[in-house]
Amino acid sequence: MIPHGLLIAAPRSGSGKTTVALGLIAALVRRGVPVRAAKAGPDYIDPAFHAAASGHDSLNLDSWAMPPALLDATLAHAAAESELLVVETAMGLFDGVDGPPGRRGRGADLAARFRMPVLLVLDISGQSQSVAAVAHGFATLDPAVRVAGVILNRVASPRHHAGAASALRDAGIAVLGSMPREAGLALPERHLGLVQAREHGTLAAFLDTLAAMAERDLDLGAILRLAAPIEPAPGDFGPAIPPPGQRIAIADDAAFSFLYPHLAQGWQRAGAELLAFSPLADEPPPDAADCCWLPGGYPELHAGRLAAASRFHHGLTRFAETRPVHGECGGYMVLGQALTDAHGTAHAMTGLLGHSTSYAKRRMHLGYREATLLADTAIGRRGQVLRGHEFHYASVTDPGADPPLAELADAAGNRLGPAGGRRGLVSGSFFHAIAVQPTSETP
Template identity: 55%
Template sequence: MTNPPGLLISAPSSGTGKTTVMLGLLRALAEDGLTVQPFKSGPDYIDPAFHRAAAGRASFNLDSWAMGAPLLDAIAAQAKGADIVVAEGSMGLFDGVAKPGELGHGSSAETALRMGWPVVLVLDVGGQAQSAAATALGFRMYNPDLPFAGVILNRCASPRHERLTRLGMERAGLPVLGVLPRRGDLTLPERHLGLIQAVEHPDLESAIAGYAAFLREHVDLEAIKRAASSGPMGPSSAALPRPPAQRIALARDAAFSFTYPHLLEGWRAAGAEILPFSPLADEAPAPDADLVWLPGGYPELHAGTLAAADRFLTGLRKHAETRPVHGECGGYMALGEGLIDKDGTRHRMAGLLGLVTSYEKRKFNLGYRRAELLADMPGFSAGTALRGHEFHYSSIVEQPDAPLARVFDAEGAEGPQTGSRRGHVTGTFFHLIAEASA
């Protein structure tokens, strides 16, 4: 038995237009009557929500550094019932970390190879013509075992430019699946962590419909469908992560939105109740929840609103008197004593931890994390090793509480951002992906 046939959309580097291609392709295939299953290769928190909006079906991350084989199989099995799979790569096709994790280096190529998905390489051909074929051929030959569907030429300036570029691809023996003319309006709004969130896009439905129309006009959809392929399906016993509690109050709004979809799916599949609430709307967590979970997001953009959210803060503090509260990245910052915004204004946060963070003193923090817990946190006992990902620009001004974990980067270097704990409250700067042995 095999998974539905699939493809992975990748590129030589970031910024080539692969997200636009991905969203347009998801919607165009769905408009053709296909049930399309999207995936995201790598740890990106933001893209899966855009995928869901385009395909009408939940998208999941697949990460060959952070996830063991059973979890990868369980997530791949979410494609059951789909007609076709379309996955989006991250960064460049072969980009990953220097030191392998459970399975590998976390590259999009590893995901495609493991799943048997041929690669569609999106090339920005601006400023070159036949030379683009040398780049594409290098990617095709770098790992000859990697299935390769063909190329989509993006930002083509003229019919002459297209003819010259196609000549190079013909000489290299590379199928051209589409040619996209240069258009300045086919971009998604960005901010400091990359794309804005899907829920914040001023007219996402119209944008995706436009991408689909553009792809339908300039890409050979039938050739793309024919190129899709897949490998064998993983064992049916593979399981998604277990929930950390039965009734989980989950913060969900523009300030708190970065939770990996496979975690939520696993929690629901195991029978947990997820009780969403909005701190920005001054909603308190459900009073009968067993656990409050504050995901990452953009609290630094809403610090004043959060500081004035009395019902939220009062309910959160009351819960923490007797039951666990956990925060990730932005959620961790909101649990602290204070948050300093980009203008240098300090805002009082929940005060459940002594943490003070500053966005005024920007510090770039990015990469995989391996954490060895020094104390219990919701769902995991002391001594457990976890894998996650960190991406933020905040710096720590104060952190007086006991550390939650020893935290290492992907190459094994120990870092200072250990997370912290106080009473029933825990927090980390990394976003949980999986238990290290899962």
């Protein structure tokens, strides 16, 4: 079975792409269609909602951070055993960074590389017929990107729908349905985006509501027919980052949940075993593991419980005496001396690195990053270059005296200086790794 693909995009963030994607996925699952999902660009939270709707992991497809061969392989894994792969983009369809064609981190890069038709979600609140001009611009900007149709979102009334749909038909653009303007359709948010799927207490009922609306208001048959076959180049890049161990202890709970599925799956395909444990439940890393990985998440929301988790603290300290430990973003914060919460209360962390962080002094750090490693650690070898991103509001209030983990640059190549820290077998930084970069690439 050759899977078909479809890209769900919009002119900007906040247009309702995720709601439409979830409704479409859940409705097709109801009909028995083998459907899977993926997310364009760096994002942990939307893919967890995709997974809840589809019943399968949602992988990330990042044209800037992933070498082309890895991008092809990840798409193949994302679409495996499916009839339809639904890819939701980030921000606007053509938003990204400067760089070589096809390596700009844009949803449009994926549409062009894999010849996936685009279903454009248009928020028409505050406009009607003028939406045709917006759609026309998106449909004609890049000949390699095919906008196959649109879904109107936040429609106020049948009259509102009719006016916009008539103008779009006159412009030769297919309208494949609409979603009403309803406050109850909004997913709850917090400072890094949506509240995590695992914390959404009524998620099953919410997905049922979206599926019913999609069945009622979208032309599911036409949407399935416009999807096109996707056949990525053969071959496999291997793991995006080599496994840091043969048996990897991975913190996994509400405070530590930001581990990219393509990393975990790549480690498993390379023969590694993943052993989950919960610091919030005061569990130490399993003694059978030979490496420990603390992913990002929301430790600032659970700082008191983490500070009181004595078995976790003692077990991690003992583990780090003989085996590597690495922390990303939230995990890096917990490896430090102290974490100050939003109320200004400082909580003692594990103290395996010398820095301290604060969520009380908030400042957004957001963007793609390229990291050149300065030493051999769990994340890679000295001199290796990795691409990934930062997205956090915490500030380093005391840098400590540990040597840095990496030298960072942004997507434009501007040097940002040293980052993170390392001490003994322990390392960490705010940098979220997506993929190691080969010394030479084939476009």
